Amino acid sequence: MFRETIYQNVINDLKPLSGEIEMDETMFGGKRSGKRGWGASGKNIVFGIYQRNGKVLTFPISSRAKETMQPYIKRYTKAGSL
Numbered sequence: 001m002f003r004e005t006i007y008q009n010v011i012n013d014l015k016p017l018s019g020e021i022e023m024d025e026t027m028f029g030g031k032r033s034g035k036r037g038w039g040a041s042g043k044n045i046v047f048g049i050y051q052r053n054g055k056v057l058t059f060p061i062s063s064r065a066k067e068t069m070q071p072y073i074k075r076y077t078k079a080g081s082l
Contacts, residue, residue: 011059014057016077017054017078018081019081020081021050021052021077022049023047023048023049024048025046025061025069026045027040028044029043029044038064045064046059046060047068049076059072
């Protein structure tokens with residue numbers, strides 16, 4: 001609960017990134033035995049937005065679906081960015 005409160009306060013103060021921007025998602029955690037890659041169980045998905053020669057914003061997300069990532073893109077990138 002305490003970590004979630006801190007996270008929400010920090011995320012509300014973030015400014016949108018602009019200029020040349022890159023975005024990608026990756027997975028962390030899980031166990032090595034059994035299935036690997038995107039289909040493996042027990043992994044957490046993290047979505048990142050990188051402003052070249054600038055800041056990196058990362059967000060834990062529940063899925064790789066467009067509907068999950070688009071709100072982050074709209075909120076944390078300025079219109080006209082590449």
